[in-house]
Amino acid sequence: MTEFLTTPQGRRIAHDRLHGSGPGVVFLGGFRSDKEGTKALALQAWAERTGRAFLRFDYSGHGQSSGEFLDGAIGDWFEDALAAIIALTTGPQVLVGSSMGGWISLLLARTIPDRIVGLVGIAAAPDFTEDSMWAGFSEIQRRALIEAGQVALPSEYSDEPYIITRRLIEEGRGRLVLRSPLNCGFPVRLLQGTADADVPPAVALRLLDHLTGPDIRLTLVKGADHRFSTPDCLALIEAALTEILGKGAA
Template sequence: MPDELVTPQGRRIAYHLTDGTGPAVAFLGGFKSDMGGTKAVFLEEWARAQGRAFLRFDYSGHGESSEAFTDGAIGDWFEDACAALGLLAGKVVLVGSSMGGWISLLIARAMPERVAGLVTIAAAPDFTEDSMWAGFSDAQKSELMAGQVALPSEYGEPYIITRRLIEEGRTRLVLRDPLPLPFPVRFLQGTADADVDMSVALRLLDHATGPDMRLTLVKGADHRFSDETCLDIIVAAVEDVLGQVGEHPPYD
């Protein structure tokens, strides 16, 4: 059973926290995914074997946390992530997958002093605007402005996209203004990703600024980025970042 915290906004967030050496590693999942996914669990097992502090959690409306998915928006999930990071002492290495990459960038912008390093996996910054809204037909836009629109998903039930998700997302964009990332950053992206095009990773690399930033393209990898080879690449990127930032004392 996961533990649970209550955010300042009153949402209940389910999480698993592994004690160990800092800086802790925190996994931020994707849109409509949960902390039981392959990448999150694999990283937790790696962290436990290393004696490394590790956090995985469900945003509100996801997994085992409270609220309805359709009530949420990027800002809510950013607030949930900030509350979850409050469980950790000191600086943290963020590992953000897909939407979690966007939320990691929001955290880096809002509280850079908490971030020791960043690894993103198929990061999807600004996707509500640049992918969803920009890709909608006029009919879909009209339907959305009336409340919501359903989009097909390869991962199960259709995604219900709400007007609030799109409009609130416009207040959280990170690719329109300067985006300093003053710590080690490793972007990972598959060339066969049907959900986040390679051009997004290249745009992010070009747009962000920082002293130690690299993009790794993995030929043939899809959006899940969770086969054995990709999992090893994720761990290597996390270990690379940790090697740059050094060790902290274990948590009490």
Template sequence: MDDGMLTTPEDRRLAYNRIEGAGPGVVFLGGFKSDKEGTKALHLEAWARAAGRAFLRFDYSGHGTSSGEFTEGTIGDWAADASAAILALTEGPQVLVGSSMGGWISLLMARQHPERLAGLVTIAAAPDFTEDSMWAGFSDAQKAELVETGQVALPSEYGEPYIITRRLIEEGRDQLVLRAPLEISVPVRMLQGTADADVDMSVALRLLDHLEGPDIRLQLVKGADHRFSDETCLALITTTVEEVLGHA
């Protein structure tokens, strides 16, 4: 087990936990304002340790115990963090497991570093959510507040309100993945709950329709919510990762 801090080219310090093992390795990419100590990350780590598989989990800047403030970050910053972690802390192609925002970031990795991708598993992937969910869902008053003050507070069922910055929204427009063709040559498995209140099933269907590749599948789980963390869902995640590894 290797626990440490990685300094990125942008001089951000990322906390990580790494297990040495067989390749292709598995990298967990967490969601918006989540961290590497979440249920899915720890479940995958336990699975990797038992399987003798290389594994990496880390905190984006402004998340968990990494440096920086959450409100200072953008999708591009967090994608750069993921790129730095994958390039510095793993060897060869990896199976990326992206949860929610991590699903978006995994797609950016597939576009930017296809040579480092052995497979892709997304869990309630939320590509382009800053534009299609947040900005599109804002009232005229919220949009005006964001432009005038630089931020707006959104209620969250996960704790304190989310502070959404104008920079997050505007920079997110440079990272959109559903506006241009995206071809992925490695196996892709998308997992989506039908009771997800944060990412509608229509997003998963849109992503399925958008991606091009020889081996892309979407599995819907009736009744599963956005957390996708009960025992059944966790077992499905590891089974799906094993399936992708078998085709990698």
């Protein structure tokens, strides 16, 4: 059943949670995704089967939460996630971050390391506003972003283009995680499709190289795309979670 949390910033965050055994599992969705996506619902079904505490939620400007998407930025969505974990979970948590959710998971791990005991990144996209969007813009697009405050990019998932705002790019520069050391003292499992057109395998390899920690692994799935939502891919996500929880986190 969907409930709402008001964050310290005054945003209303829609969420669904299951009470169960710990450590809990928190799903963090991607850019323009919501808590009703295939992976989020599959993980909830897994949590129901295993009796595991579980949380899924919508960032502000996404899904059923308050706010307009175009007003948001990485820092806002990180604050939403942090507020949700602090208010709606107890004890240690394993984060499952999809695409942008992988970036936000890393920000959370850096901010509240005492609460995080594992991380599963699914096509994790750290620093994408800088390294993918801004770096990929033409001079015309950069000028439009600066002068008009936004630029439209085509989307393969919708007839509507992505509108990228100047605030998204500029605010994201204060949230980058690949420019300074990032130690993970807990198991990390990165899952990546080789046919991902949005987050290419090179991003996963860069993240693998950048992270430090005792137990970090990357699994490449030949032919899997950015959605990573086929039955086989969903089974890999569940297996990664089960492995992490079996390493003393349970």
